[in-house]
Amino acid sequence: MGQQAVAPIHKTHHLDMTALPKNIIKTISIDCVIFGYADSTLEVLLRRRATGPSKGMWSLPGGFVKKEERVLVAAQRVLQQTTGVRNTYLEEVGVFDAVDRYPAWRVFTIGHVALISPDRYALKAGSDSSEVRWFPLGNVPRLPFDHVEIMQVALEKLRKRVRYQPIGFEILPKKFTLPQLQRLYEVILGKDLDKRNFRKKILGMHFVKRLTETDRNSGRRPAFLYEFDATKYGKLQRKGFMFEL
């Protein structure tokens, strides 16, 4: 976290430099912090490193940027190649630049975040991964490099985002209940919310609309189902709003 003493670097480990592709920029990498929401818990997507430094450890999906590739495009590609997850809404988190953050040579990494619904993506261990898995946030294995820091900053970013953009569309089923939506917010913010105030706020934004159907397989009193109003949702996503909770 923050500055560190400058340690000897450029050790250029010759461990197993399994032929890095030719057209990459060796100084700039991407790391993706993909949060998933399922069963009322936040999870993070990790992959086991199949090559390079810290081979065998679980780490954030990441990789190098190509010579003529934009950063966001690289992030999408890298994520897809290592984990099979593609077409997510990634957002830049910042540059991580500690001099010895990567042991083999100096690499600046650009962190990215997304929040997705695990069950909508098929995981597939790709190029540099031997295994891909979701880990509940409370149970994350030891991570290499500065990946813990990147995760923390990413989580803060996500929490901030929730305060000025609607969420849920990409995470909840098409038809969902308000208690479900509330749980989503609670899990992300890490605190309980008042049921009545929450409803007041959400309904006041008008980005969800109530259906006549109810959710009958909950076992208890059925909750009304709601749908996102795509137009209003999109507007709020672009324009932003203030959402104190």
Place this chain on the structure above:
Amino acid sequence: MGQQAVAPIHKTHHLDMTALPKNIIKTISIDCVIFGYADSTLEVLLRRRATGPSKGMWSLPGGFVKKEERVLVAAQRVLQQTTGVRNTYLEEVGVFDAVDRYPAWRVFTIGHVALISPDRYALKAGSDSSEVRWFPLGNVPRLPFDHVEIMQVALEKLRKRVRYQPIGFEILPKKFTLPQLQRLYEVILGKDLDKRNFRKKILGMHFVKRLTETDRNSGRRPAFLYEFDATKYGKLQRKGFMFEL
């Protein structure tokens, strides 16, 4: 602004590659947007390029990151070397990565902002600059590369920052009046503020304290002088607050 068609790059202009230092990372540069506040106007610090692409044009002070240097350190150094300005509180704005943003080869640049008081710094055209000058925001010359975009994003960042951190300490004289502080906020936010509401807010934060002296050389009714309360100011700077104006 956003994605662009990928244009042919790597033209490697051999214009006047005035011997780039050996220990730099050619792919990663820094650009600094230094805003100055003086005479109730916002200015930006530019330098005339003495070497490389767009030589002769005014541009943001910038330069490359060294091989074992952290980004923030690089930003301070580059700023000092090109303009003489040093020891400012720089903040990261983001990565600018358009494939052809720099004509000679591909360079990712990390934008930085600071807000300073021009009269506390002596300008000195250094290494890659032939001239250094402040330009009022309304009168900025044509800038090369994506420097206009970087400036815009930096200004937005500054405006956001003003809403959750106190400002003024580094810009106003040790003893200042509330009308002075209000003008500062108005200039940065680009809009007028209500005098009474402004005072209520500021005084409510308790990061300024009123002195018994008044400012007697204003020509009009003397205004009371205030000082920043360093402790409270620092606390708010770290913890942040909500400041709607």
Place this chain on the structure above:
DNA sequence: CCAAAAGTGTTTATTGTACACCCATGA
């Protein structure tokens, strides 16, 4: 009929916003 979660309004406190007049000074 019991347990469990869904649903529903009101009151109070806090915060934002709009607004108008008197005051101290130098010229």
Place this chain on the structure above:
DNA sequence: TCATGGGTGTACAATAAACACTTTTGG
């Protein structure tokens, strides 16, 4: 005495926050 900017308080509106009981279902 006038022009100029400095200083002050209040009322209204909007928003946040606290809070408890009834309803519906499955077992």
